[in-house]
Amino acid sequence: MMLKLDDVTKEFRIGAFGGKSVTAVRNVSFDLGPGEVVSLIGESGSGKSTIGRMILGLNPVSGGSITFEGRPVRAGKEYYRHVQGIFQDPFSSFNPVFKADRVFGLIKDTYYRTVPGEEWARRVGDSLRDVRLDPGQVLGKYPHQLSGGQLQRLLIARALLLDIKLLVADEITSMLDASTRIDVLNLLADLKARGLGVLYITHDLSLGNYLAERTVVLRRGSVVELGPTERVFGDPLHPYTRELLAAVPRLHQEWADATPVDACLYHARGGTGGLMEAGPGHFVACAGLGTCP
Amino acid sequence: MSLRVSELKVYYRTLKGEVRALDGLSFGLADGEILGLVGESGCGKSTLGKSLIRLDGRMRHAGGTVVLDGEELPIADDRRMNDYRFHQVSLIPQYAMSALNPTRKIRRMVTELLRSRGVTLDTAELESRMSQVGLPREVLDRYPIELSGGMKQRMVMVVSTLLDPSLLIADEVTSALDVSTQKAVARALLGFRDSGYVKSMIFVTHDLALTHHIADTIMVMYAGRLAEKAPADVIVKAPRHPYTRLLLDSLPEVGVRHTDRRLTGIAGSPPSLLDPPAGCRFRDRCPIAGEECAEDPPVAEVAAGHYVACWKA
Amino acid sequence: MTALQEVAPRERAGVRREALYFAVRNGKLVTGFGIVLALLLLGLIVPVLLGGNPNEYGTRPMSPPSAEHWFGTTTFGQDIFLQFGHGLRSTFAVGAIGGGIAAAIGMLVGFVAGYRGGLVDEILNMLTNIVLVIPTLAVLLIINAYLGIRSVSVQGLFIGLTSWPWAARAIRAQTFSLRTREFVDLARMSGAGTWRIITREIAPNMSSYLFMTFILLFGGSILIASSLDFIGLGPTEGVSLGLMLQNANQWSALQLGLWWWFVPPGAAITAIVGALYVANVGLDEVFNPKLRET
Amino acid sequence: MRRYFGRKLLIYGLTFFVAVTVNWMIPRFMPGDPVASMVARANITQPAAVEAMRRYYSGLFGFDQPLWQQYLNFWAALFRGDFGLSIWLFPHPVSTVIGGAVPYTLALIVPSVLLSWVVGNRLGAYAARRKLLDNTVLPVGYVLTAMPYMWLAVLLAWALGVLAGVFPVAGGYSFSMRPNWSWTFLLDLLHHWTLPFLSLFLVALGGWAIGMRNMIIYELESDYSNYLAALGAPARLIRKYAFRNAVLPQITGLALQLGVLVAGALVTEIVFAYPGLGSLILKAIQNKDFFLLQGAFLFIVIGVLIANFIIDIVYVVVDPRTRAGMAGARA
């Protein structure tokens, strides 16, 4: 496995001199291979972004380990050559006082100092065309002169300039229009086909479902269900997953109330500590119902 | 017919000229009806909402009329409009999270607000409405920051509808909430209509799927104009305007995988409202545009209650 | 969909051009800077044009403004206009040095505390708070009293060393909010170091804010310096507006009816500081559309 | 809550410690020997007598002990309320000298700070978004804040005191009076207090008015104001709310400004020969009376710290957000 999270925990210290702490992520384990898209779903504050940031080395882990290609994450030049991230708000991802193509310049400064200008321009052009952007249209402009979709694609192009193997995409489409959103998703799908691993973070279940092979459902920092997307969506075992699915508005379907669970499937099927494998690759956690021990 | 908007034009004054955010919009809304308003970002949804209750400093009423329950609303006259606000027309703003004065306990704020409108607070009524949306009465003695986003959202809903307005404008009230809260809030809105707290409602959102669950009628706007308006099911199942169709095509749904069905977006971007092109505004992005589209398409009623602004529809 | 999205992206177009547009049309800004510039020019030109030693005794003491002595003369016959010109220089110098040093310290502390956070932040914050609650003028009084201030630059230095805390606080808060912006993460993922991120990513984003901070510190330094000068803790060399005030007061200018000795320096300080404040509000209006008059 | 105040107290404690230490250090490591000046002032020629006197005073001020001992003594004395003896007003204890001056300073600072704050805020709030008022209040406000305290003070003294003869220009009360609790005396006190008060009040007033005006404009544009307006609430209510919220940062501003205000008061006192701490400090400086200077400085520091603390408490009381922020995890 390319990326492996093992019992990852994150505590934030808050208050004076770190007097208190909140646990944002609790004992999360999953993995991700090349060419695979894993979607991370959960309500606001469930710890999705925190996991993404830990993988990107932007926040240190407080417990457990994250390894990339067998080595623990070490934020730095080498790591970022292979692992990159894109965030929710394309507008705040660009420094508003500089031109948008400065994001390429930053990469050149660190990774491709020796590449001559022409060669670099060619590479940038190629990479822009890869994300279906016209270099002439986007280069030399300020972020505010470009649309959200263009900016998100610029960021993807930037990541592609590096030899990346893993992309952490944290709600990259939630600020986009319905139609632009689908374009960006389709682009990710193409990249995946070229062997890129993607951690797709979202709270929109329909989007997670569109791309991902596997889905991880988070609640309050813990994984409640994890498995192949069709299993998780088709046969949700955890009451929370069911609730989420029931709340999603669908075009051709009336809102239904979640099918109530009378017993905790985890305990019913004899789970003892940790996640339990309920089907092939399909894991579930205890529902924490009144009947649970 | 409780609300009748005709040829409404509202422009924003900017440095570079006037942004024609609403450029001749006409539609009607019946008593008890919920109108879902959808459209791409920047198409003028919020502008419409604001126009019906309070123009902000940069907005200019450039023409058209709004008639509510047989009376014309003086929308350009801030002072006269005040009599209608809250009593006739009310609003749940997009910024519900920050709409409550942070330094007043909610009870006090509500009391003061009502008193300023010459109404005394009926606490029992207030509490019953709160319980209807699942808010405990203790909430009244809290400060807004002590409430979660969803609670604030629901509180604002209750406050805005306290005087049983005839028309309620709900602008993107659910977009900041997670799915489960979103569902609860949407249902509460339906409940309000059903309990008669509000007669009719305009529900603004960009989420077609969500609208479909709430609205009786859906109006699709494009670039400051009406594109299509029809009963909710008709819009979803049998859209006539190419824009509506393309919009529906780009919506992923639970169960749709790109490997199974690759959705497509709408190429291009909407025109600038600063100086919108003549003719059909969707022409540049329209896959089926033709010669005639150089002319403004009229809004035609193609079926009962189904209005479309397209030559090809 | 947040409010941000509502006005974006088209509204964002030309934020900077718009700022410039409003800047040249903002009466407050133009008047404010106009006055400051005019006085600065006066300070630069007068000593050069008139030449001579501003403290030199003249032949016609206590004469009212006239064609020969535009601002009249002192008890000692010194030309007040010439002193005024030199005084403006020192006053601007104190403002620049004091404001500059305070801004530099404030920026350093604010950026580091805001960006680094954690323990570093706690410690710097505490330092800031300590300097903040100590009544600085009292400290300056004491330091000046013991060390004695020889020159305008030393005075500026002391003022700078004590007047930075509020600036540090404000910059820290700004940095704090900028730090969570995603372009900072992006820069980190491009391999940029802390220093580079602070100077190349964060600082340029608050340039208008930093400039405004500097303006306020500048004005504040001038006022502090004039107070120090007035109670006799000013520089012992040279002329400053505060020293002129002190002299005029000490030699009972007002009681003796020599208003022309007492009024110009005070009026100039008021004008400079007031104009700076006005310009600052003008800037604020330029950068914060909400403040603009509708 | 406890935590919040604990933290504040820690900062105040540290500040106090630093202030005291600096205060103790400065005179001891600066040039100039207080004993020498004591001795020099007595017109003695006899070298033996000079030596005796020098020894005597060194012992009296404790300069003959090792430094660390002096430092500890300093703290110990401090807690006994003993700031040593004044050199300039030898042999009066510094504490009595300061005690005599403090009522005047407080009588000047407290009302001028509070009143200017209250009036300035009202004025600023009133002016905001009202074109006509804005165009008058604002410029006047700028001119007032930009004025050096002493300049305004001297102008006032000259115009209203010397020229118009309406107010006295010096002293805390008439030189013909003896302090007592009669109305005439209190009126007289007020008469003398007016000009210094006015100059402090006016300068501070301008600052608050401008601050408030800007603050309230932000508030008037805020979401809750818009919401109220959309529901047809009258402008009065909206302004009332905006005012309340805009006042909060002004409270913090008050804490930030305290040092400056105190400094202004000191300078103003000097101009009006008002018998408060300011005049005392000036004399202490001129006479190199560093025991007095230390005492006055410490007194000011303690005063400012206490004032800060009060402001902190007031802030917590009036702003529900801080309270919730302290109770909950994140503000």
Add this chain to the structure above:
Amino acid sequence: AACTGGGSTPTPPASPAQNQGAVASADPDSLPRNETLYTTGTQWGPPPNFNPIREWDSAVGTKGLVYETLFHYDPNAAKLTPWLAASGSWTDDTTYEVKLRPGIKWSDGQAFTAKDVVFSYELGKMETIPYHNLWDWLTAAEAPDDQTVRFTFSTANYQEWDFMLYSRSIVPEHIWKDRSESEVLDGVNENPVGTGAYTFMSKDQDRVVLRRRDDWWGKAALNMEPKPRYIVDIATPSNEVAMGMLLQKGLDLSNNFLPGVANLVQGNFGLTTYYDQPPYMLSANTAWLVPNSTRKPMDDPAFRKALASSINVKQIVEGVYGNLVKAASPTGLLPQWEQFVDQGVVGASGFGFDPAKAKKLLADAGYRDRDGDGYVEKKDGSKIALTLIVPSGWTDWMEAARSISASAKTAGIQVTPDFPDFNALVERRTKGDFDLLVNNERQLSNSPYTYYEYMFQLPVRAQQNTVNFARYENERAWGLVKQLDQVRTDDVEGMKKVISQLQQIHLDDMPIIPLWYNGLWAQASTSVWKNWPAANGSAPKTGAVMWRNWLELGGFETLTQLQPSGS
């Protein structure tokens, strides 16, 4: 608006200033304006003590109004005026006998006797008491009876003794006898008990109030009565405040240096000074430029004389002081001592401002500008860069120092003014760590002796506290000074003979350079009190000052001559 006319003669305030006292005159706790004298200019802060031993900082009137001395001194008549003493005389060369006035009582009702006088003088036996050195030559003070005090001397220093007679306060033995040395030296002496015409009524931060004693002995014995029933001495923090109050008529007498007051005297402000034209004031002391003669090139009399000639005192007098002071005579002796100036010596050896002569003197002595920087160098070619120190904040002196620096430059001497704090200056002065300084610490007295002692006293010690800051060593001169001390004070000719020789030495060697005479600053308002001393007409010719040590020199007598303006 009234003062736009110009600086030369401002017009008085538009509306006559209201009298602040009037508001409260009905109140028992306020002082009736027409019986109260408001003074200022002596005290700069709260009254620190009422201890007459601490002559340098005791509250105004402690000595002179509350405590009294055996004699007063009348500078106009140049003689002692018996005060507590009825008479005093030398019974032989080394014995002085004082007869006290009968019937004097302390303010606590106890009788004043010879024992009190003996006790007071014997306090000087304590080492730290300022007049301790009196006992170097005084052997005994005895009281043979209640009205007689007999002083026996080992050496009779007549000149100094006269000074002692009018300078030493007499304190009541019955109250003071148990006080320790530190109490005598440092005690506050609250509630002082004296023999004087006033008692302290109250004190506050910025004032002391004195009330007249209606049972004062002098009323009958001297046929004198100070007119103000109350005296309020105000501690104004600065001159300009005093001037403001004077203009407001809240003040009757200001003993401050009020720059520009000449304009006001000429304008219609109701202000008077002793003279109605320059220098307006009597002279009180001499400001000297003191070169440190232990340093090169100030050790060279030729250089010092050149320096003396290079200073444009006139410019200081006119420019800095606006003619409120007088340029000093080359001898530095105050105008009151005119008779002791030997015109012959001054004519031959005197000096004046003369840059050419200064240059010549320098050149002759080998100080030449070798490197062409406009300043002369020492004989060995090294630079001369002198620093002139005056206390920071003493504005008139600071200006004067700048002026000196400028005029010395024209003669080629580089003098840089420097303004250390007073404390630091005192320290440097005491240790001799300076080039040049300005000093005026000797006041008018009964004899030029005090000036010459100040100039020539030997031996020079490591620390010079009050005299001979120049550290000038001339045995012959010091011998002459001691000789002068032993000339009887009524032997004017004898004094002149010695003084003439001293003047010759002074002018030849120029150990210190006289600059100007500081005024006996006294500006009075005639709105409430009139008949202030003035040179013209029948007005009193005494000094109108409340300064410490000056009440005995005529200040008290002035109080007795005042008249209410209303009458």
